[in-house]
Amino acid sequence: MTPPNGSWPYAKPDSSDANLIHDAAVHLLSVVNDILDISKIQSGRYTLDARELDVASILDQQIAALQSEADASGVKVNARYSRELPPIRGDESKLAQIISNILSNAVKFTRADGTVTVEAARLPDDAVAVFVRDTGVGMTPDELEIAQQPFGQVDGSRTRWREGTGLGLPIAKSLVELHGGEIQIRSTKDVGTEVAILLPSRHHVSIAQVRDTVMGNGTANESETPR
Ligand SMILES: Nc1ncnc2c1ncn2[C@@H]1O[C@H](COP(=O)(O)OP(=O)(O)OP(=O)(O)O)[C@@H](O)[C@H]1O
Ligand SMILES: [Mg+2]
Numbered sequence: 001m002t003p004p005n006g007s008w009p010y011a012k013p014d015s016s017d018a019n020l021i022h023d024a025a026v027h028l029l030s031v032v033n034d035i036l037d038i039s040k041i042q043s044g045r046y047t048l049d050a051r052e053l054d055v056a057s058i059l060d061q062q063i064a065a066l067q068s069e070a071d072a073s074g075v076k077v078n079a080r081y082s083r084e085l086p087p088i089r090g091d092e093s094k095l096a097q098i099i100s101n102i103l104s105n106a107v108k109f110t111r112a113d114g115t116v117t118v119e120a121a122r123l124p125d126d127a128v129a130v131f132v133r134d135t136g137v138g139m140t141p142d143e144l145e146i147a148q149q150p151f152g153q154v155d156g157s158r159t160r161w162r163e164g165t166g167l168g169l170p171i172a173k174s175l176v177e178l179h180g181g182e183i184q185i186r187s188t189k190d191v192g193t194e195v196a197i198l199l200p201s202r203h204h205v206s207i208a209q210v211r212d213t214v215m216g217n218g219t220a221n222e223s224e225t226p227r
Pocket of ligand 2: 101104105165167169
């Protein structure tokens with residue numbers, strides 16, 4: 001589940017009923033945020049901050065954020081990456097969301113005693129690849145196809161053994177593409193899944209950036225202005 005974009009402004013209440021209501025509200029807020037995100041992305045009106053980011057510290061934070069969920073399901077999370085990764089250019093909250101969506105899937109779809117491993121490597125030209133591998137339930141090629149569609153869930157029946165909306169993966173994929181990168185997924189049913197997140201080097205310049213610099217923002221709208 002994607003964490004809410006804004007933090008929930010109220011402290012966790014004491015009574016157990018109030019706790020249930022609080023948890024439901026937090027859950028609902030994150031579902032609403034996911035739906036807003038996917039519609040914004042699909043409408044092409046999504047803007048990203050572009051700063052230099054340290055991928056390792058974002059990985060550290062997202063692993064820490066999922067640790068108690070992993071502990072509760074008996075899933076071990078291994079972090080295997082160096083601090084020496086080159087910085088990439090991107091939007092910190094969106095990169096955190098990408099990692100969180102992929103990592104939460106790895107934890108969620110891995111049974112007790114399974115393992116999730118997070119690795120990262122420097123590629124030529126200072127691009128960075130993050131790999132999230134799990135020893136979970138895995139997917140067939142057809143299931144993998146479904147999983148990447150908005151609201152697509154493998155075994156989307158009411159008896160489904162895990163919660164969710166089916167937006168985490170397509171949002172992560174679109175956000176990576178907005179960064180000029182790509183996501184590649186390999187999965188084997190009953191063996192596990194590997195998600196590779198390729199993030200271009202900070203030297204990479206997209207056609208969109210060049211167009212905005214040369215022609216100014218909003219060129220697409222200008223061509224639609226009435227005669
Ligand atoms: N690591 C994984 N192992 C096995 N199946 C996966 C994995 N990641 C995703 N899937 C499958 O792809 C589906 C879509 O994933 P996605 O993250 O979009 O949705 P979700 O996790 O079900 O819900 P949400 O992320 O919106 O809370 C999942 O429901 C699951 O069936
Ligand atoms: Mg998910």
